[in-house]
Amino acid sequence: MKHLIPLGNFTLATVIGVFLCIISTEASAQFFQLHLVSSAYAWQRQDTVGQSSNHLSGYQTAQLSLAGEHLSFHTYMQGFNDFAGPLKNEGTWRFYNFYLKYADLFDRVDLSLGRQAIFAGVGNGTIDGGIASVRLMDSRLKLLGYYGALPALGQQFEMIGDQKNNNMFGAQVIGLPAEFARVSLSYMRKNIKPDSYWAIRTDSLFNPIQTEISPTATAEEYVSGDANVDYSIVSAYARSDYDMNQEKLSRVQLFTRVKVMEPLALTGEYLHREPRLSYNSIFWVFAYNTISEYDVGAEYTIYRDWQVFGKYGAVSYGDDNSNRITLGSNMKYASASFSWNTGYGGELAALSANAGYPFFSNKLTPTIMVGYDSYKLSESAVQSDAMSIGVGAVYRPFPVLSLDMQVQWLRNNVNNNDVRLFFRGSYSLSERLNIF
DSSP states (O other): OOOOOEETTEEHHHHHHHHHHHTTTOOOOEEEEEEEEEEEEEEEEEEETTEEEEEEEEEEEEEEEEEOSSEEEEEEEEEEEEOSSTTOOSOEEEEEEEEEEEEEETTTEEEEEEEEEEEETTEEEEEEEEEEEEEETTTTEEEEEEEEEOBOGGGOSSBOSOOSSSEEEEEEEEEEEETTEEEEEEEEEEEEOOOOEEEEEEOTTOOEEEEEEOOOOEEEEEEEEEEEEEETTEEEEEEEEEETTTTEEEEEEEEEEEOOSSSEEEEEEEEEEOOOOOBTOGGGGSOOOOEEEEEEEEEEEEETTEEEEEEEEEEEOSSOEEEEEEEEEEESSEEEEEEEEEETTOEEEEEEEEEEOOBTTTTEEEEEEEEEEEEESSTTSOOEEEEEEEEEEEEEEETTEEEEEEEEEEEOSSOSSEEEEEEEEEEEEEEEEOOO
């Protein structure tokens, strides 16, 4: 960790201190929540013929929040280290969010400042900046806006250097015209300019020379509209994204679910997508095809905890197509599915099943997963098979503590005997505090 996130001549810690001083006169209790997850993943990798390396990856995540009547602080971070093998390092930390939020200002305004995730229609990602939203017309209309710099490489706990050319901003308008309907209109612009770097290149006589590489700035600019309806037996969703730089539609999505009768429901979906390429990026020089796909299916409920379903879908890549069929069943303690894909993407037949049953008042839950795949990448390719099995258990001695362990085994035409071990432990804490 190099330093705290600078904001002008201040750090984020300074901003937090100022906010705490501002609300120190609020004599209300704060609700403190902490969720810790420790996990480890061990496996052996075949690097080359006759050579292998052992790996033991460790992850530690921490999610913390401290909320008062109006002001709250939130952070989510993750540490990683490979304790064995060639990737062994000193460990890295990623900060996914670290922000303050003031809610219900004048009973209608929410403000937040810091590193935070954006989910605003076509705008999504992470910024080091601010979000403001206001609720109008008894919360039937919501206006939201955001602006901030893109996070540093690797989600480091620092601001990116060139904030002028690396930022994202946008807005969203959300309306509730009826209790069963929601519509929104959103806009987003993202500017990206990677740092310059030095690399070896050759001159006209093919002599190696040190050359400074200055990547060009790229941008994404979209406007989007979507609508969601859930009325009686019909649920429907529609969305359309427009690329303002390329001046054409980049995404069209339609989905509906109709409950024909009590146990039977029919579904249908259509999706058209253009590759999402940043304006002025090198990828613009390559030829590409748009993708159109549709999916129709049926869901039938046999009992309250037993449902069967079937789907058929097709994908068009322009001159080529692929098809897929999926059949499956979901029960309270088990599920199974079969899928069959043919066409441009190759041939694949896959069967998977998993089950878990709780014992001792949900304190111990053994689990098992089984999967089998038979595939080939083209008509002339050799048929390949893959088999995987996972056996584990979840132990929850207390509501706040959970321990998970699983042994995974895989066999295919590359690995004859691949065994992996996964462990995960999580702990939650909730307390009422009186800090200020």
